[in-house]
Amino acid sequence: MIKRFFHYFNWVSKQAHCLAKHLIGSVVLIGCFCSFPGFGQQAEFPDTAILIENVNIFDGKKDAIKANYHVLIVNQLIKKISDKKIPYQGDALKINGQGFTLMPGLIESHGHLAIVDSLPNLKHHYDWVDIGVRQAAMAKSWLLDGFTTIRDVGGPTMGLKRSIDAGIVPGPRIYPSGAFISQTSGHGDMRERSDRHPYLDGAIDETMQRLGYYYIADGVPQVLAATRNNLRNGATQIKIMAGGGNGSEFDPIDSLQFRPEEIKAIVNAAKDWDTYVTAHVFYPDQINRFIDAGGMSIEHAPAIDELTMKKVVNKGVFVAMQMNGLSKELRDSPFNPPYAKAGIIEIQNDSKNFVKLVKKYRPKMVFATDALGDIDTQMKQRRFELYERARIFGNFETLKSATSVGGELMQLTNRRNPYKLGKLGVVEEGAYADLLIVAGNPLADISLLGANKQWHDAQPPESIDTIKVIIKDGQIIKSRLRNGHAND
Ligand SMILES: [Zn+2]
Structure with a gap:
């Protein structure tokens, strides 16, 4: 608790400092505008710089550690990386990295920050204020586990993203999808048996639908409207349900969802905004229908x-599969709703070749937890996912998927990318300064990042002491290392 407060305090002081700086900036700007009729005068803002010395670097791309480096961050970006001391004359904060490992901040490519509790609890006990407050706390908890970017693939998180970007609450960068787009009785149709249909019965009285978690849309005009409404509200990519799922009660898991012409319409509407569509799919016929229509990212599969x-590899389609989904821990979980059990067993039995095929064909796999539920539940799930993937694919493949490959996926948003100044998920000059300093080598020991063999039985999670520093957007979120000034 005290530690949590300390993080918050650090963050608040940083924000206060920033705010003061920006306020001073505005005053200068207003002054210029009043004094010079010529407009176009640029106010001079001092750069914010951080100089990190004596670190080993994992760059997110290569299975290697480069020893004894120094890194200069200026404002939001990595300005210089060198094996020689970097002289910096300005007012830089200096961090002695003590020979620890500097690596990219982690990227979660299948998150649900707005699903802050079990679906029955969300439906019955929450209004939009509960959800807003809790998703802000959720975002902070992901950030403090080292996740500096999350692709949110369903749920109302656009407002959260705007609040984080504005510096109002701490959290990762968010690539929001907005409401799931589902056909009637698709995986995203979360109505109970007797809830009315929004179009056939003319009423939206189901809570999750009213809160913006999903749209039910059938036929080309409706799917176009749903796609465009998400884009209007700030979605950076579109998420559809193209096959059955376990968490929904009224669609068989093998069912094909959306007709090809509906998927093509959604893909083209997204392309018109220069972005892409991703889909929930399990089976080959669902995957083929979706990627034949132009889908570029598949969830689960x-x-x-x-x-x-x-075909997935040839087309360069990204795969966001959860290894927790194939685990014994999921199959035996006491938290599975009764209607989901048979489906979980069925899909696990049908998925025996997945690992073999990934190892043979090496598709672009991103780190993707599909964590759902309250803060502690999501924390346990992401730490278990790190462990389980590393057990199956090794530490390097797991870390690459959670850094550079995730960063590559975010770039599919093209002109809708909210973070265009640099790359994400890599340590290189010109990339965003979203960085971690870890006490040890995570390529050798992934538990340094919190990977945990326990899932449901895990102890209440603590903050990860081996993550010594978290920097996002060139700002220090957490630091447990000695700091000084560059010219001390
Ligand atoms: Zn999901």
Whole structure:
């Protein structure tokens, strides 16, 4: 608790400092505008710089550690990386990295920050204020586990993203999808048996729908409207449900969802905004229908077959699969709703080739937890996912998927990318300064990043002491290392 407060205090002081600086900036700007009719005068803002010395670097791309480096951050970006001391004359904060490892901040590519509790609890006990407050706390908890970017693939998180970007609350960068787009009785249709249909019965009385978690849309005009409404509200990519799922009660998991012409319409409407569509899919026929229509990212896809995997690789489609989804821990979890159990067993039995095919064809795999539930539940799930993926694919593949490959996926948003100044998920000059300093080598020991063998049985999670420093957007979120000034 005290530690949590300390983080918050650090963050608040940083924000206060920033705010003061920006306020001073505005005063200068207003002064210029009043005194010079010529407009176009630029106020001079001092740079904010951080000089990190004596670190080893994992760059997010290569299975290697570069020893004894120094890194200069100016404002939001990595300005210089060198094996020689970097002289800096300005007012830089200096961090002695003590030979620890500097690496990119982690990227979660399948998050649900707005699903802050079980679906029955969300439906019955929450209004939009509960959800807003809790998703802000959720975002902070992801950030403090080292996740500096999250692609949110369903739920009302656009307002959270705007609040984080404005510096009002701490959290990762968010690439929001907005409401899931689902056909009637698709995986995103969360109505109970007797809830009315929004169009056939003319009423939206289901809570999750009213709160903006999903749109039910059938036929080309409706799917176009749903896509465009998400884009209007700030979605950076579109998420659709193109096959059945376990968390929904009225769609068989093998069902094909959306007709090809509906998917094509959604993909083209997204392309018109220069972005892409991702889909929930399990089985080859669902995956093929979706990627044949132009889909560029598939969520889950555990039962993929060899021919489809080849097509995925040829088309450069990204795969966001959760290894927790194939685990014994999920199958035996006491938290599965009764209607989901049979489906979980069925899909796990149908997914026996997934790992073999990934190892053989090496698709672009991103780190993707699909964590749902309250703060502690999501924390346990992401730490278990780190452990489970590393057990199956190794530490390097897991870290690459959670850094550089995730960063590459975010770039599919093209002109809708809210963070265009630099790359994400890599340590290189010109990239965003979203960085961690870890006490040890995470390529050798992934538990340094919180990876945990326990999932449901895990102890109440603590903050990860081995993550010594978290920097996002060139701002220090957490620091447990000795700081000084560059010219001390
Ligand atoms: Zn999901």
